[in-house]
Amino acid sequence: MNAALNVRDYSCGKVRRRMDSYLAGELSVDLSHEILEHLERDPVCRAELQARENLRAAVRRIAAATPEPRDGLEAEVRARVARVPPAPSAAPTLLLAASLVAAVGLASYLAIARFGGAPPPTARKPASAWPAFEFAALNHRNCTLRHSWPKENPPAEQKLEDGLDAELAGALHLAASRLPGYVPVEAHLCNHAGEKVFHVIFRRRGTETPEGLVSILVTRPGSTFAEGVRLAGLEGGRHEGFQVVGTSARDGRLIFVVTTGNEDEAMSLARAVLPTLAVAFLAHP
Numbered sequence: 001m002n003a004a005l006n007v008r009d010y011s012c013g014k015v016r017r018r019m020d021s022y023l024a025g026e027l028s029v030d031l032s033h034e035i036l037e038h039l040e041r042d043p044v045c046r047a048e049l050q051a052r053e054n055l056r057a058a059v060r061r062i063a064a065a066t067p068e069p070r071d072g073l074e075a076e077v078r079a080r081v082a083r084v085p086p087a088p089s090a091a092p093t094l095l096l097a098a099s100l101v102a103a104v105g106l107a108s109y110l111a112i113a114r115f116g117g118a119p120p121p122t123a124r125k126p127a128s129a130w131p132a133f134e135f136a137a138l139n140h141r142n143c144t145l146r147h148s149w150p151k152e153n154p155p156a157e158q159k160l161e162d163g164l165d166a167e168l169a170g171a172l173h174l175a176a177s178r179l180p181g182y183v184p185v186e187a188h189l190c191n192h193a194g195e196k197v198f199h200v201i202f203r204r205r206g207t208e209t210p211e212g213l214v215s216i217l218v219t220r221p222g223s224t225f226a227e228g229v230r231l232a233g234l235e236g237g238r239h240e241g242f243q244v245v246g247t248s249a250r251d252g253r254l255i256f257v258v259t260t261g262n263e264d265e266a267m268s269l270a271r272a273v274l275p276t277l278a279v280a281f282l283a284h285p
Helices: 014-016 017-025 030-040 043-064 073-083 091-113 127-144 166-178 265-282
Strands: 182-192 195-204 213-221 235-239 243-246 254-259
Touching: 014 030, 014 043, 017 030, 017 043, 017 195, 030 043, 030 235, 030 265, 043 265, 073 235, 091 254, 127 182, 127 213, 127 235, 127 243, 166 195, 182 213, 213 265, 235 265, 243 265, 254 265
Parallel strands: none
Antiparallel strands: 182 195, 195 213, 213 254, 235 243, 243 254
């Protein structure tokens, strides 16, 4: 599934066959980046992607409003099957058994649908990745939400570059270009939990509350939190009350989006900026 894809040589149909995996964050960083480039050039494929996103969101809303099957449902149905008296035809028993299969299958489908057609991202994260995600969430809480940032007339990107090296200044401009609905209000190296992390804070245009603030966090080379952690594609979940989505660059750095918003917003931001940043850092080992 993650075989190299050169979108310049592939038709839209082959790109679209990967869209569901792309939306679920199941593709490699490089492949996600190549598909993202194709989407930027092709408005028809962008419309197809939006339609699929809308469908997944509708399924999640329906699933969230559907109660879980009550405890003991499977045992109850099995008991009823066992009480069915023998009959000349096996059809009634087969029908009841089929109902059991359908009920269990529906319950499984609804459980999966709550997470957009795939297992919960947190269920696929290795245990070693949890501290890194907690690190990102706590950095957002302790730095982004405990300070006041400009609500109007934020500093220009050139002003935010002060004190950043060329690599981090380039990452700031690249992230800003990928998030047109957001404006950067701060960029710095954070000292958090004993190590430095590159931190860019964005504000959603038109908002003044802390809920409109978004963090982009990049671990530095040699980070203890990134050691031994490899995220395939985009991995995410809820940590410390925030939505966190992360990916790995080839040099081992971890890159995160953290937001107070919902899962859809976090994944949309992550797809827009994380694969691009992951590839950009390859030029700066």
